[in-house]
Amino acid sequence: xxxxxxxxxxxxxxxxxxxxxxxxxxxxxxxxxxxxxxxxxxxxxxxxxxxxxxxxxxxxxxxxxxxxxxxxxxxxxxxxxxxxxxxxxxxxxxxxxxxxxxxxxxxxxxxxxxxxxxxxxxxxxxxxxxxxxxxxxxxxxxxxxxxxxxxxxxxxxxxxxxxxxxxxxxxxxxxxxxxxxxxxxxxxxxxxxxxxxxxxxx
Numbered sequence: 001x002x003x004x005x006x007x008x009x010x011x012x013x014x015x016x017x018x019x020x021x022x023x024x025x026x027x028x029x030x031x032x033x034x035x036x037x038x039x040x041x042x043x044x045x046x047x048x049x050x051x052x053x054x055x056x057x058x059x060x061x062x063x064x065x066x067x068x069x070x071x072x073x074x075x076x077x078x079x080x081x082x083x084x085x086x087x088x089x090x091x092x093x094x095x096x097x098x099x100x101x102x103x104x105x106x107x108x109x110x111x112x113x114x115x116x117x118x119x120x121x122x123x124x125x126x127x128x129x130x131x132x133x134x135x136x137x138x139x140x141x142x143x144x145x146x147x148x149x150x151x152x153x154x155x156x157x158x159x160x161x162x163x164x165x166x167x168x169x170x171x172x173x174x175x176x177x178x179x180x181x182x183x184x185x186x187x188x189x190x191x192x193x194x195x196x197x198x199x200x201x202x
Contacts, residue, residue, distance in 0.1 A: 014058075014073060015049040021065055021072070022047075036060040092116050098175075105179040109133075112164075113171045121161035128178045129155045130164060135172030139164045 022032060033040040038057060045051035053073075062069045087096050093116060098107040119140050130139065130153060137148040140163045141156050147167050148154065156162060158178075166172040 010073065011053060012049065014053045015047045017072060018053075018061065019047040021067065025065060027065075032061070032064060035064040095176075105177060107178075108176050110174050110176055111171060112166050112174070114166050114169050117165050117167075119163045119165070121163045123161050124158050126158040126178055126180055127155070128158050128162075128176065129153065131175040133173040133175060135170050136167040137164055137172045137174060138167035 022029075027035075029040045029043050032038075033043055036043075038060060042051060042057070043061075046053060046057060051057075058069060058072050062072050065072075087094050089095075092113060094111040096109045098109060099105075117138070119138075121140060130137070130148075132148050132150050132152050134150055137152075139146045139148060139154055140161075141154075142160045142162070146154070164174075
């Protein structure tokens with residue numbers, strides 16, 4: 001293989017990338033070897049560039065770090081305009097970030113399984129909006145206990161004790177918007193009001 005080819009250049013960056021990802025997670029070579037079944041010496045040579053990366057080596061490492069394979073390889077996406085959304089699972093809830101930049105107003109999609117139905121109200125700074133896509137959502141907000149269905153939305157100050165989860169024995173899918181305290185959604189376009197027809201004469 002031509003050492004100056006794009007493929008060779010990409011492979012040359014795999015080792016440093018593997019070392020950086022492992023360091024960011026605070027994982028030792030010994031711990032990674034135990035998690036992947038790959039010997040510590042092989043992992044060390046892979047990170048230093050002395051061992052050429054292969055699918056058999058990279059797959060278990062990606063699984064151990066819980067990252068997509070392309071994040072380890074760092075291969076550029078050519079000619080594909082699609083946005084690759086990466087689901088995250090936190091406390092049993094699957095979330096998909098829809099925001100391109102950190103800070104400010106954040107948007108994400110949440111899928112909450114049916115077993116995540118025990119209310120545990122929390123409080124924190126911020127303001128939140130919820131929109132139910134499918135299923136039935138139970139929203140507890142201070143002294144209110146509400147059931148929401150598809151197409152219904154709610155907004156509230158997160159300094160109030162709040163919790164939301166599935167209502168019933170089915171998962172619920174929602175869109176979330178969250179902003180810092182004082183951040184509000186500004187509606188700039190509203191549908192034109194229609195004049196009701198005059199009532200028919202009696």
